[in-house]
Amino acid sequence: xxxxxxxxxxxxxxxxxxxxxxxxxxxxxxxxxxxxxxxxxxxxxxxxxxxxxxxxxxxxxxxxxxxxxxxxxxxxxxxxxxxxxxxxxxxxxxxxxxxxxxxxxxxxxxxxxxxxxxxxxxxxxxxxxxxxxxxxxxxxxxxxxxxxxxxxxxxxxxxxxxxxxxxxxxxxxxxxxxxxxxxxxxxxxxxxxxxxxxxxxxxxxxxxxxxxxxxxxxxxxxxxxxxxxxxxxxxxxxxxxxxxxxxxxxxxxxxxxxxxxxxxxxxxxxxxxxxxxxxxxxxxxxxxxxxxxxxxxxxxxxxxxxxxxxxxxxxxxxxxxxxxxxxxxxxxx
Amino acid sequence: xxxxxxxxxxxxxxxxxxxxxxxxxxxxxxxxxxxxxxxxxxxxxxxxxxxxxxxxxxxxxxxxxxxxxxxxxxxxxxxxxxxxxxxxxxxxxxx
Ligand SMILES: [Fe+2]
Ligand SMILES: [Fe+2]
Numbered sequence: 038x039x040x041x042x043x044x045x046x047x048x049x050x051x052x053x054x055x056x057x058x059x060x061x062x063x064x065x066x067x068x069x070x071x072x073x074x075x076x077x078x079x080x081x082x083x084x085x086x087x088x089x090x091x092x093x094x095x096x097x098x099x100x101x102x103x104x105x106x107x108x109x110x111x112x113x114x115x116x117x118x119x120x121x122x123x124x125x126x127x128x129x130x131x132x133x134x135x136x137x138x139x140x141x142x143x144x145x146x147x148x149x150x151x152x153x154x155x156x157x158x159x160x161x162x163x164x165x166x167x168x169x170x171x172x173x174x175x176x177x178x179x180x181x182x183x184x185x186x187x188x189x190x191x192x193x194x195x196x197x198x199x200x201x202x203x204x205x206x207x208x209x210x211x212x213x214x215x216x217x218x219x220x221x222x223x224x225x226x227x228x229x230x231x232x233x234x235x236x237x238x239x240x241x242x243x244x245x246x247x248x249x250x251x252x253x254x255x256x257x258x259x260x261x262x263x264x265x266x267x268x269x270x271x272x273x274x275x276x277x278x279x280x281x282x283x284x285x286x287x288x289x290x291x292x293x294x295x296x297x298x299x300x301x302x303x304x305x306x307x308x309x310x311x312x313x314x315x316x317x318x319x320x321x322x323x324x325x326x327x328x329x330x331x332x333x334x335x336x337x338x339x340x341x342x343x344x345x346x347x348x349x350x351x352x353x354x355x356x357x358x359x360x361x362x363x364x365x366x367x368x369x370x
Numbered sequence: 371x372x373x374x375x376x377x378x379x380x381x382x383x384x385x386x387x388x389x390x391x392x393x394x395x396x397x398x399x400x401x402x403x404x405x406x407x408x409x410x411x412x413x414x415x416x417x418x419x420x421x422x423x424x425x426x427x428x429x430x431x432x433x434x435x436x437x438x439x440x441x442x443x444x445x446x447x448x449x450x451x452x453x454x455x456x457x458x459x460x461x462x463x464x465x
Binding site: 077079080081126129130133136137140143148149150205206209213352353355356358359362 | 374375376378394395396397398400401404411412415416432434435436
Protein backbone atom coordinates (compact mmCIF):
# COMPACT_ATOMS: atom_id res chain seq x y z
CA UNK A 38 0.00 0.00 0.00
CA UNK A 39 1.55 3.29 1.04
CA UNK A 40 4.43 1.07 2.12
CA UNK A 41 4.47 -1.23 -0.87
CA UNK A 42 8.24 -0.90 -1.32
CA UNK A 43 8.62 -2.93 1.86
CA UNK A 44 7.91 -5.89 -0.34
CA UNK A 45 11.02 -5.22 -2.40
CA UNK A 46 13.87 -7.55 -1.45
CA UNK A 47 16.65 -5.61 0.28
CA UNK A 48 20.19 -6.10 -0.91
CA UNK A 49 21.98 -5.69 2.40
CA UNK A 50 19.63 -5.49 5.37
CA UNK A 51 17.42 -8.24 6.73
CA UNK A 52 19.59 -11.22 5.93
CA UNK A 53 17.76 -14.10 7.51
CA UNK A 54 16.62 -14.23 11.11
CA UNK A 55 18.13 -11.72 13.52
CA UNK A 56 20.55 -12.59 16.27
CA UNK A 57 18.89 -12.68 19.63
CA UNK A 58 20.56 -9.85 21.52
CA UNK A 59 19.11 -10.76 24.88
CA UNK A 60 17.15 -14.00 25.19
CA UNK A 61 15.33 -12.90 28.31
CA UNK A 62 14.13 -9.60 26.80
CA UNK A 63 13.35 -11.36 23.56
CA UNK A 64 11.12 -13.86 25.35
CA UNK A 65 9.28 -11.02 27.11
CA UNK A 66 8.87 -9.19 23.81
CA UNK A 67 7.54 -12.29 22.01
CA UNK A 68 5.12 -13.02 24.82
CA UNK A 69 3.74 -9.52 24.74
CA UNK A 70 3.24 -9.66 20.97
CA UNK A 71 1.58 -13.07 21.21
CA UNK A 72 -0.79 -11.75 23.86
CA UNK A 73 -1.83 -8.96 21.49
CA UNK A 74 -0.13 -6.34 23.68
CA UNK A 75 1.64 -3.17 22.61
CA UNK A 76 5.31 -2.26 22.48
CA UNK A 77 6.01 1.33 23.53
CA UNK A 78 8.80 3.66 22.48
CA UNK A 79 11.26 3.07 25.31
CA UNK A 80 10.63 -0.67 25.62
CA UNK A 81 13.26 -3.16 24.55
CA UNK A 82 12.69 -4.41 21.01
CA UNK A 83 14.69 -6.47 18.54
CA UNK A 84 16.81 -4.33 16.24
CA UNK A 85 15.14 -5.77 13.14
CA UNK A 86 11.71 -4.86 14.50
CA UNK A 87 12.87 -1.29 15.08
CA UNK A 88 14.39 -1.05 11.59
CA UNK A 89 11.34 -2.51 9.88
CA UNK A 90 9.09 -0.06 11.70
CA UNK A 91 11.26 2.94 10.86
CA UNK A 92 11.21 1.88 7.23
CA UNK A 93 7.48 1.23 7.14
CA UNK A 94 6.34 4.28 9.13
CA UNK A 95 8.62 6.68 7.28
CA UNK A 96 7.62 5.27 3.90
CA UNK A 97 4.04 5.78 4.95
CA UNK A 98 4.79 9.36 6.09
CA UNK A 99 6.59 10.17 2.84
CA UNK A 100 3.58 8.87 0.90
CA UNK A 101 1.22 11.19 2.77
CA UNK A 102 3.49 14.17 2.10
CA UNK A 103 4.16 13.41 -1.56
CA UNK A 104 0.47 12.56 -1.91
CA UNK A 105 -0.32 16.23 -1.34
CA UNK A 106 1.27 17.11 -4.69
CA UNK A 107 -1.04 15.49 -7.28
CA UNK A 108 -4.12 16.86 -5.53
CA UNK A 109 -2.55 20.21 -4.68
CA UNK A 110 -2.22 20.56 -8.44
CA UNK A 111 -5.99 21.23 -8.61
CA UNK A 112 -6.56 23.54 -5.66
CA UNK A 113 -6.35 26.71 -7.72
CA UNK A 114 -8.53 25.21 -10.43
CA UNK A 115 -11.35 23.74 -8.35
CA UNK A 116 -14.66 24.45 -10.11
CA UNK A 117 -16.43 26.07 -7.12
CA UNK A 118 -15.49 27.69 -3.83
CA UNK A 119 -17.11 24.80 -1.97
CA UNK A 120 -15.00 22.21 -3.79
CA UNK A 121 -11.91 24.32 -3.26
CA UNK A 122 -12.50 24.52 0.50
CA UNK A 123 -13.04 20.74 0.61
CA UNK A 124 -9.91 19.99 -1.38
CA UNK A 125 -7.83 22.35 0.76
CA UNK A 126 -9.05 20.59 3.90
CA UNK A 127 -8.30 17.19 2.39
CA UNK A 128 -4.78 18.11 1.32
CA UNK A 129 -4.14 19.69 4.71
CA UNK A 130 -5.24 16.42 6.34
CA UNK A 131 -2.69 14.51 4.27
CA UNK A 132 0.00 16.89 5.49
CA UNK A 133 -1.21 16.20 9.03
CA UNK A 134 -1.04 12.45 8.42
CA UNK A 135 2.55 12.80 7.32
CA UNK A 136 3.35 14.73 10.49
CA UNK A 137 1.67 12.23 12.85
CA UNK A 138 3.66 9.48 11.19
CA UNK A 139 7.02 11.24 11.18
CA UNK A 140 6.50 11.85 14.91
CA UNK A 141 5.75 8.14 15.42
CA UNK A 142 8.89 7.16 13.50
CA UNK A 143 11.00 9.57 15.56
CA UNK A 144 10.06 7.71 18.75
CA UNK A 145 12.21 4.88 17.36
CA UNK A 146 15.34 6.99 17.57
CA UNK A 147 15.63 8.51 14.11
CA UNK A 148 15.55 12.26 13.49
CA UNK A 149 13.12 14.13 11.26
CA UNK A 150 16.02 15.53 9.25
CA UNK A 151 17.39 12.05 8.58
CA UNK A 152 13.98 10.89 7.39
CA UNK A 153 13.55 13.85 5.06
CA UNK A 154 17.07 13.49 3.78
CA UNK A 155 16.32 9.88 2.84
CA UNK A 156 13.23 10.98 0.91
CA UNK A 157 14.89 13.88 -0.85
CA UNK A 158 17.93 11.89 -1.89
CA UNK A 159 15.68 9.22 -3.40
CA UNK A 160 16.89 6.55 -0.96
CA UNK A 161 13.53 6.20 0.74
CA UNK A 162 10.44 5.11 -1.17
CA UNK A 163 6.92 6.43 -1.15
CA UNK A 164 3.78 4.95 -2.67
CA UNK A 165 4.07 4.80 -6.45
CA UNK A 166 0.40 5.73 -6.79
CA UNK A 167 1.40 9.38 -6.37
CA UNK A 168 3.62 9.28 -9.44
CA UNK A 169 0.61 9.22 -11.75
CA UNK A 170 -0.53 12.58 -13.14
CA UNK A 171 -3.89 14.19 -12.29
CA UNK A 172 -5.12 15.14 -15.75
CA UNK A 173 -8.67 16.35 -15.11
CA UNK A 174 -10.89 17.42 -12.24
CA UNK A 175 -12.47 13.95 -12.28
CA UNK A 176 -9.10 12.58 -11.14
CA UNK A 177 -9.58 14.42 -7.83
CA UNK A 178 -12.84 12.56 -7.28
CA UNK A 179 -11.43 9.21 -8.32
CA UNK A 180 -8.39 9.63 -6.05
CA UNK A 181 -10.69 10.21 -3.08
CA UNK A 182 -12.93 7.30 -3.96
CA UNK A 183 -10.39 4.69 -5.05
CA UNK A 184 -6.97 5.73 -3.74
CA UNK A 185 -8.14 6.87 -0.32
CA UNK A 186 -10.60 3.98 -0.37
CA UNK A 187 -7.77 1.50 -0.86
CA UNK A 188 -5.74 3.30 1.79
CA UNK A 189 -8.55 2.93 4.32
CA UNK A 190 -8.84 -0.78 3.60
CA UNK A 191 -5.16 -1.20 4.32
CA UNK A 192 -4.90 1.17 7.25
CA UNK A 193 -7.72 -0.06 9.45
CA UNK A 194 -5.81 -3.21 10.50
CA UNK A 195 -2.79 -0.99 11.31
CA UNK A 196 -4.80 0.69 14.06
CA UNK A 197 -4.15 -2.50 16.02
CA UNK A 198 -0.51 -2.96 15.09
CA UNK A 199 1.88 -3.90 17.87
CA UNK A 200 3.83 -0.65 18.02
CA UNK A 201 1.85 1.78 20.21
CA UNK A 202 2.85 5.13 18.69
CA UNK A 203 2.18 3.84 15.14
CA UNK A 204 -1.16 2.32 16.13
CA UNK A 205 -2.28 5.57 17.77
CA UNK A 206 -1.26 7.63 14.75
CA UNK A 207 -3.25 5.26 12.56
CA UNK A 208 -6.38 5.60 14.70
CA UNK A 209 -6.21 9.35 14.20
CA UNK A 210 -5.61 8.96 10.46
CA UNK A 211 -8.42 6.46 9.91
CA UNK A 212 -10.90 8.82 11.57
CA UNK A 213 -10.05 11.44 8.95
CA UNK A 214 -9.82 9.20 5.88
CA UNK A 215 -13.53 8.52 5.66
CA UNK A 216 -14.12 12.18 4.78
CA UNK A 217 -11.55 11.84 1.98
CA UNK A 218 -13.29 8.92 0.36
CA UNK A 219 -16.79 10.33 0.70
CA UNK A 220 -15.94 13.78 -0.67
CA UNK A 221 -14.36 12.07 -3.70
CA UNK A 222 -17.41 9.95 -4.37
CA UNK A 223 -19.69 12.93 -3.85
CA UNK A 224 -17.66 14.94 -6.37
CA UNK A 225 -18.04 12.13 -8.92
CA UNK A 226 -21.79 11.84 -8.29
CA UNK A 227 -22.11 15.54 -9.09
CA UNK A 228 -20.18 15.11 -12.32
CA UNK A 229 -22.25 12.08 -13.33
CA UNK A 230 -25.36 14.26 -13.05
CA UNK A 231 -23.76 16.79 -15.40
CA UNK A 232 -23.11 16.74 -19.13
CA UNK A 233 -22.16 13.81 -21.33
CA UNK A 234 -18.65 15.22 -21.49
CA UNK A 235 -18.37 15.26 -17.71
CA UNK A 236 -19.54 11.64 -17.49
CA UNK A 237 -16.87 10.72 -20.01
CA UNK A 238 -14.27 12.48 -17.90
CA UNK A 239 -15.25 10.39 -14.89
CA UNK A 240 -15.11 7.13 -16.85
CA UNK A 241 -11.74 8.11 -18.29
CA UNK A 242 -10.35 8.83 -14.82
CA UNK A 243 -11.67 5.49 -13.54
CA UNK A 244 -10.03 3.74 -16.49
CA UNK A 245 -6.66 5.26 -15.60
CA UNK A 246 -6.82 4.82 -11.80
CA UNK A 247 -8.43 1.42 -11.39
CA UNK A 248 -5.38 -0.76 -11.96
CA UNK A 249 -2.95 1.46 -10.06
CA UNK A 250 -5.43 1.43 -7.15
CA UNK A 251 -5.56 -2.32 -6.84
CA UNK A 252 -1.79 -2.47 -7.25
CA UNK A 253 -1.55 -0.34 -4.11
CA UNK A 254 -2.04 -3.49 -2.05
CA UNK A 255 1.38 -4.68 -3.18
CA UNK A 256 2.56 -7.94 -4.72
CA UNK A 257 0.65 -11.20 -4.39
CA UNK A 258 1.17 -12.96 -1.08
CA UNK A 259 3.37 -15.61 -2.66
CA UNK A 260 5.79 -12.91 -3.95
CA UNK A 261 5.79 -10.70 -0.90
CA UNK A 262 9.12 -10.94 0.89
CA UNK A 263 8.52 -9.24 4.23
CA UNK A 264 4.96 -10.28 4.98
CA UNK A 265 5.76 -13.37 7.06
CA UNK A 266 8.00 -11.61 9.57
CA UNK A 267 5.70 -8.59 9.74
CA UNK A 268 2.76 -10.84 10.53
CA UNK A 269 4.78 -12.52 13.29
CA UNK A 270 5.49 -9.08 14.77
CA UNK A 271 1.87 -7.96 14.67
CA UNK A 272 2.68 -5.20 12.18
CA UNK A 273 0.80 -6.72 9.28
CA UNK A 274 -2.45 -8.39 10.24
CA UNK A 275 -4.16 -9.08 6.91
CA UNK A 276 -2.39 -10.23 3.72
CA UNK A 277 -2.07 -8.16 0.53
CA UNK A 278 -4.33 -10.46 -1.49
CA UNK A 279 -7.05 -10.59 1.16
CA UNK A 280 -7.13 -6.81 1.44
CA UNK A 281 -7.18 -6.41 -2.34
CA UNK A 282 -10.11 -8.83 -2.63
CA UNK A 283 -12.00 -6.96 0.06
CA UNK A 284 -11.42 -3.70 -1.79
CA UNK A 285 -12.54 -5.08 -5.16
CA UNK A 286 -15.68 -6.57 -3.63
CA UNK A 287 -16.57 -3.31 -1.90
CA UNK A 288 -15.89 -1.16 -4.96
CA UNK A 289 -17.97 -3.01 -7.54
CA UNK A 290 -21.26 -1.96 -5.95
CA UNK A 291 -20.05 1.63 -5.59
CA UNK A 292 -19.18 1.72 -9.31
CA UNK A 293 -22.67 0.49 -10.17
CA UNK A 294 -24.36 3.23 -8.14
CA UNK A 295 -22.08 5.79 -9.74
CA UNK A 296 -22.74 4.45 -13.24
CA UNK A 297 -19.18 3.67 -14.32
CA UNK A 298 -17.48 0.43 -15.34
CA UNK A 299 -14.06 -0.88 -14.36
CA UNK A 300 -11.57 -1.39 -17.21
CA UNK A 301 -11.38 -5.13 -16.60
CA UNK A 302 -13.45 -7.51 -18.78
CA UNK A 303 -12.68 -10.38 -16.38
CA UNK A 304 -14.18 -8.63 -13.38
CA UNK A 305 -17.25 -10.66 -12.38
CA UNK A 306 -18.99 -12.25 -9.45
CA UNK A 307 -17.91 -15.78 -8.60
CA UNK A 308 -20.74 -17.34 -6.61
CA UNK A 309 -18.62 -20.33 -5.66
CA UNK A 310 -15.92 -18.20 -4.02
CA UNK A 311 -18.37 -15.60 -2.78
CA UNK A 312 -16.05 -12.95 -4.22
CA UNK A 313 -15.41 -11.10 -7.46
CA UNK A 314 -12.83 -12.52 -9.83
CA UNK A 315 -10.61 -10.02 -11.60
CA UNK A 316 -8.00 -9.98 -14.36
CA UNK A 317 -4.24 -10.41 -14.04
CA UNK A 318 -2.29 -7.41 -12.79
CA UNK A 319 0.48 -6.01 -14.97
CA UNK A 320 3.31 -6.21 -12.45
CA UNK A 321 5.94 -4.98 -14.90
CA UNK A 322 4.25 -1.61 -14.92
CA UNK A 323 3.95 -1.72 -11.14
CA UNK A 324 7.67 -2.34 -10.52
CA UNK A 325 8.60 0.20 -13.13
CA UNK A 326 6.69 2.88 -11.25
CA UNK A 327 7.78 1.67 -7.78
CA UNK A 328 11.39 1.79 -8.79
CA UNK A 329 10.96 5.36 -9.81
CA UNK A 330 11.46 5.12 -13.56
CA UNK A 331 9.21 7.78 -14.87
CA UNK A 332 8.71 11.47 -15.20
CA UNK A 333 6.19 11.44 -12.36
CA UNK A 334 8.80 10.33 -9.88
CA UNK A 335 11.31 12.94 -11.02
CA UNK A 336 8.72 15.73 -10.86
CA UNK A 337 7.39 14.77 -7.42
CA UNK A 338 10.83 14.60 -5.85
CA UNK A 339 11.92 17.83 -7.49
CA UNK A 340 8.83 19.59 -6.09
CA UNK A 341 9.55 18.20 -2.60
CA UNK A 342 13.21 19.20 -2.64
CA UNK A 343 12.38 22.67 -3.95
CA UNK A 344 9.81 23.24 -1.20
CA UNK A 345 12.34 22.10 1.42
CA UNK A 346 15.16 24.25 0.09
CA UNK A 347 13.00 27.32 -0.48
CA UNK A 348 11.85 27.06 3.13
CA UNK A 349 15.36 26.80 4.59
CA UNK A 350 15.72 30.52 5.34
CA UNK A 351 12.42 30.51 7.24
CA UNK A 352 13.51 27.58 9.40
CA UNK A 353 16.86 29.20 10.10
CA UNK A 354 15.40 32.62 10.83
CA UNK A 355 12.87 31.16 13.27
CA UNK A 356 15.61 29.34 15.18
CA UNK A 357 17.76 32.45 15.28
CA UNK A 358 14.84 34.54 16.50
CA UNK A 359 14.31 32.12 19.39
CA UNK A 360 18.03 32.04 20.18
CA UNK A 361 18.08 35.84 20.48
CA UNK A 362 14.91 35.92 22.56
CA UNK A 363 16.33 33.33 24.97
CA UNK A 364 19.59 35.29 25.25
CA UNK A 365 17.68 38.50 26.04
CA UNK A 366 15.64 36.72 28.67
CA UNK A 367 18.81 35.26 30.17
CA UNK A 368 20.42 38.71 30.33
CA UNK A 369 17.38 40.28 31.96
CA UNK A 370 17.30 37.60 34.66
CA UNK B 371 24.45 16.64 7.10
CA UNK B 372 24.08 19.85 9.04
CA UNK B 373 21.62 19.64 11.94
CA UNK B 374 19.36 22.62 12.08
CA UNK B 375 16.32 20.81 13.27
CA UNK B 376 13.63 22.60 15.25
CA UNK B 377 13.25 21.09 18.73
CA UNK B 378 10.57 18.52 19.48
CA UNK B 379 7.53 19.38 21.63
CA UNK B 380 5.04 16.98 23.15
CA UNK B 381 1.42 18.00 22.70
CA UNK B 382 -1.39 17.52 25.24
CA UNK B 383 -4.98 18.36 24.38
CA UNK B 384 -8.02 18.81 26.62
CA UNK B 385 -10.87 17.66 24.42
CA UNK B 386 -13.52 19.43 26.48
CA UNK B 387 -13.85 21.05 29.86
CA UNK B 388 -14.18 18.49 32.59
CA UNK B 389 -11.56 16.18 31.07
CA UNK B 390 -7.80 15.93 31.60
CA UNK B 391 -5.29 17.03 29.02
CA UNK B 392 -4.22 13.92 27.15
CA UNK B 393 -1.01 13.31 25.23
CA UNK B 394 -1.80 13.21 21.54
CA UNK B 395 1.52 13.44 19.69
CA UNK B 396 4.42 15.74 19.02
CA UNK B 397 5.48 18.57 16.74
CA UNK B 398 8.67 20.36 15.78
CA UNK B 399 8.75 24.10 16.39
CA UNK B 400 11.42 26.75 17.00
CA UNK B 401 9.73 28.22 20.10
CA UNK B 402 6.78 27.81 22.46
CA UNK B 403 4.50 30.21 20.65
CA UNK B 404 4.92 28.48 17.31
CA UNK B 405 4.71 25.06 18.97
CA UNK B 406 1.20 25.97 20.14
CA UNK B 407 0.27 27.24 16.70
CA UNK B 408 1.58 24.13 14.95
CA UNK B 409 -0.09 21.86 17.49
CA UNK B 410 -3.37 23.66 16.84
CA UNK B 411 -3.06 23.04 13.09
CA UNK B 412 -1.86 19.46 13.37
CA UNK B 413 -4.01 18.09 16.18
CA UNK B 414 -7.21 20.14 16.38
CA UNK B 415 -8.49 20.62 12.83
CA UNK B 416 -11.90 19.28 13.82
CA UNK B 417 -12.53 20.86 17.19
CA UNK B 418 -10.76 18.04 18.99
CA UNK B 419 -9.73 20.39 21.76
CA UNK B 420 -10.48 23.43 23.87
CA UNK B 421 -7.01 23.77 25.40
CA UNK B 422 -3.49 22.74 24.39
CA UNK B 423 -0.32 22.25 26.41
CA UNK B 424 3.06 21.93 24.73
CA UNK B 425 6.18 20.82 26.58
CA UNK B 426 9.63 20.66 25.08
CA UNK B 427 10.29 16.92 24.81
CA UNK B 428 13.64 16.91 26.59
CA UNK B 429 12.08 18.61 29.62
CA UNK B 430 9.99 15.53 30.30
CA UNK B 431 11.36 13.17 32.94
CA UNK B 432 10.15 9.63 32.34
CA UNK B 433 10.42 6.48 34.42
CA UNK B 434 12.79 3.85 33.14
CA UNK B 435 10.89 1.06 31.35
CA UNK B 436 13.44 -1.44 32.68
CA UNK B 437 12.56 -0.39 36.22
CA UNK B 438 8.94 -1.45 35.76
CA UNK B 439 9.16 -4.30 38.29
CA UNK B 440 10.71 -2.18 41.07
CA UNK B 441 8.31 0.67 40.47
CA UNK B 442 5.03 -1.05 39.89
CA UNK B 443 5.16 -4.61 41.23
CA UNK B 444 5.09 -3.68 44.93
CA UNK B 445 1.44 -2.71 44.46
CA UNK B 446 0.61 -6.16 43.14
CA UNK B 447 0.30 -7.90 46.53
CA UNK B 448 -1.63 -5.13 48.25
CA UNK B 449 -5.05 -6.32 47.28
CA UNK B 450 -6.47 -4.90 50.52
CA UNK B 451 -6.26 -1.51 48.78
CA UNK B 452 -9.26 -2.49 46.65
CA UNK B 453 -12.85 -2.40 47.90
CA UNK B 454 -13.50 -5.88 46.54
CA UNK B 455 -11.05 -7.30 49.12
CA UNK B 456 -13.70 -6.90 51.80
CA UNK B 457 -16.49 -9.45 51.82
CA UNK B 458 -19.35 -8.00 53.85
CA UNK B 459 -22.65 -9.67 54.82
CA UNK B 460 -25.02 -9.91 51.85
CA UNK B 461 -27.48 -7.31 53.21
CA UNK B 462 -24.81 -4.61 53.23
CA UNK B 463 -22.38 -5.83 50.54
CA UNK B 464 -23.49 -3.17 48.06
CA UNK B 465 -21.70 -0.66 50.33
FE1 LIG C 1 -3.81 10.22 4.44
FE1 LIG D 1 -6.51 10.50 2.56
